[in-house]
Amino acid sequence: MSSPLFLTRRKLSDLVAGQIKEWLMSAGIGPGDRLPQERDLMSRFDVGKGTIREALKALEVQGLVRMSTGPSGGAAVSEVRYETAAGLLGNYFYFQELSTEAIYEARRLLEPVTAALAVGHLTEEDFRRLEQLIESCAREPEEIDERRRQRLEELEFHNVLARRCPNPLLSFQCRFINKLLSDVVVFRKMYVPKQRRIAQENHVAHVELLEAYRRDDRERVHEAMTRHMEECSCHVAELEAVVRARFLSDETVTVSLDRQK
């Protein structure tokens, strides 16, 4: 009656997943360490194969382990990747009423500080990438697809900077905001009027930022980014109001399922 076994109302697979997770979060366990194979886990937890597989699937979805087949395969502890975390968080905002205005409200706040903190952390490769992105966005786009690609590259410019911000929280938040905006670009028609002038303004701003980074001028980066965000904010203000945050689905085949209430 007092045994923990009788108190569990949860699913067996969740219990197993929780215990493995606890082990995996304990001291000394880190990325690369391998879990016992399914057979051993089955006997250790005294559960069937399906249960173990559900537990491992749960950990896999969370990005905590990676599975592989073959000799020396199995589940291995994995550092949660940014893409995994961002995708999972994207699910949450799918159900929130998230307007582009709200996204930019956060962006105006976060991007200048994050960009300023990145000063002094850019590598030579980063600089080359930034130059390449600036140049790629400078050409007059011929097709609508090219225009879309340029908008995504403008966002990638900011991503390069955010990745170098030494504050993991701010870095993640900025990258996530850029991801949300990328999804907006991909899923919505983002060809605003006056797109020509906008592209030019972005170009000027990015060039100015690049120069400031080259000089390690934190003050100027902060100031330039603040102005840049103000401009972007204005451009976006004339866009549609409500956008449902989306993540890119990697599926192509669509299967219709019955909806039964």
Next chain:
Amino acid sequence: MSSPLFLTRRKLSDLVAGQIKEWLMSAGIGPGDRLPQERDLMSRFDVGKGTIREALKALEVQGLVRMSTGPSGGAAVSEVRYETAAGLLGNYFYFQELSTEAIYEARRLLEPVTAALAVGHLTEEDFRRLEQLIESCAREPEEIDERRRQRLEELEFHNVLARRCPNPLLSFQCRFINKLLSDVVVFRKMYVPKQRRIAQENHVAHVELLEAYRRDDRERVHEAMTRHMEECSCHVAELEAVVRARFLSDETVTVSLDRQK
């Protein structure tokens, strides 16, 4: 050769999960809608029971569906809850080097704006809750546990405000930061020197904030919160440097697993 089926290297269960997710994200599908039962999904996707169960488990972990047994049970579409999203994101930061200084750097930035945006959105119940939290933190703590509880309630004070911020992004980010700090309080000894003076400063700040909210004085809320965050920042500066972001595990039983490299 060109068929998508031949291009898939992914697991069958992932394919199924992706397709169900695509259906679930399509227009007209929302929280509460029920998925077909396992039997039907098996025949529809032409896969075995284990595969379907793994797919549903993946969606369940993401918080997108909830499972239940019994008649009219099965998988039902669910809005992703804040707790789910925060827990999954917490996994990501577990592997990041996240110092309390970094957390406060983000907090100083986000909290004043988020708090200011919440002005005008507090309910009478919110006000009562805030008063209750202020009062509960005013008493001199007798035991160390009480002191810890008070610190958690100070954070809850900020959570009440963040929940009312109409910008979902800022609201989430502030609540998540508070969660990170809660975990710090729970998992680390947070009894700083001069804790007496700190508690009093917090009390004064919270009272001032409450008054400003009562008057719908957005300016003053912003200003008071900015000062409050500066103070908290200073207090925390004298704390241990690196903290690994944690989530509360709901398991109690510990099972040691072999570590095999």
Next chain:
DNA sequence: AGATATTTGTTCGTATGTATT
């Protein structure tokens, strides 16, 4: 490069548990 061993991935049949009616 090919064969083999190892380990996950998937299926099917069956039995049990649980909530609804």
Next chain:
DNA sequence: TAATACATACGAACAAATATC
């Protein structure tokens, strides 16, 4: 209470992938 409808769980067998020799 009993019948029903559904998820949950076990176990054995087979398929597929992959590292190693």
